[in-house]
Amino acid sequence: MDIIDGPKVVVIGGGTGQSIFLRGLKQLTENITAVVAVTDDGGGSGKLREDLGMLPPGDIRNCIIALADIEPEMKKVMQYRFPDGEYKGQSFGNLFIAALNGVYGSFEKAISKISQILAVKGKVLPVSADNLRLYAELENGNIVKGEAQIPLECIRQRSGIKRVFLDVQEPKALDEVVDAISCADIIVIGPGSLYTSIVPNILIPQLKNAILQSNALKVYVCNIMTQPGETDGFDVLKHVEAIFAHSCPGLFNYVIVNNGCIPSEYIEKYKNDNASLVGLDKRQTELLREKNVRVITGDFVKVKKGYIRHDAYKLASLIIDLFQGVNQGEKGI
Incomplete structure (x- = not known):
């Protein structure tokens, strides 16, 4: 497959995870639209x-x-x-x-x-030309203003996030973003911080509706590690449920989860920073299947400069292969 003729891929998110993934994806297709959150x-x-x-x-x-x-x-x-x-x-x-x-x-x-x-x-x-601010309602009932303050206040107040919301009631997505989603072959949500990079995008009704109406392959890439003050104790199921709770069930049909081995010294390093592996078990897989979400596992991990990241090329290759396989299935091949 010539990358110039590669599938049209929309990648929705923000933060470090999105830019890392793009480096791998551009080796397989040039038809890429990166949709980036604007609540930083x-x-x-x-x-x-x-x-x-x-x-x-x-x-x-x-x-x-x-x-x-x-x-x-x-x-x-x-x-x-x-x-x-x-x-x-x-x-x-x-x-x-x-x-x-x-x-x-x-x-x-x-x-x-x-x-x-x-x-x-x-x-x-x-994602939008609007000047958007992110707020969080914590499980203790307190409201936190500002994306940067949310994880800090969760740690300080020892309270998890109940929900996040924007300060604009009817935020508008950029027209180009909606057009790109409507024309996409593949829509990738993530990887990235759950509440501060991914959810702020899907809180925009136009974007959420465009994804729902699209016939594209829709994939969520789950984080490998939890994030202190944001997803403490979260497993794969909780990540998916949080996205659906802030949008609606059926926003995507696949979730990609790393099951590659990570050297214990790096796990210990992250543990010292109050982060842990995002777990997956048989019960979660079955519950996700009931939500019409298929779990795809594989070794997508890469350790770089002491940080645990996705292997961008492996991840992108899997998504492109999945798209081609689904398309072939629809054509009866």
Whole structure:
């Protein structure tokens, strides 16, 4: 299969997991649309959002770099963070997007221009042009404002998340995002932080409805490890149930779960940070089947610089193979 003629894939999420996955996916198809959450309000992105009134550029920058056809040295420049002064901790790529946003007076136009400059394969789109803030209602009844504060407050208050919600009652998805979903062959949700990268996208009714109406293969990639303050004690079933509770049952038909072996020293390292493997057992598999969700397991793990990540190429290859297999089945092959 020529990657230029590869299937049309929409990847919905945000955070590190999404950009890592895109690096593997672009080796198999160039028909990629990355849909990125816009609720980030921490770090350099949060500062630019507060100072300039623009959408947060950080996760979008990472996706653009993941799909860009540029030399490694240029990627280093785009990811360079200033060590001192007023811009300490801020990345050059964020400032570049901010400058383009100022020149063209539009965040979407800025993303389009930087994508042209960096020869991006596919498209990177903010899920919405609305200035959205994420809130969480904790199990103790308290409300937390701001994506960056949610896991911190969960830890401080020793309370899990009951639900998350946006500060805009009828947020609108970008038209290009809806169009991409309607034309997609494959829709991938994740990998990424459950409540702060994935759910904020599906809280937008237009996006949720577009996914439901699509005939594409719909896949959720479950995280390998839990996240402190966000998914403590969560297994695969709880991840799926949380997504369905914030959208509706049937949003996807497959969940991909890693069952590859991870060296014990890395498990211990994560345990020291109050994170653990996202578990799966026979009972969960049966309950998911009752929800019309098929579990697909495999060795998709990769340890890089001490961090447990998905092997992006293996994961992307499985999803493309799954799509081809389903299509062949429909054609009676």
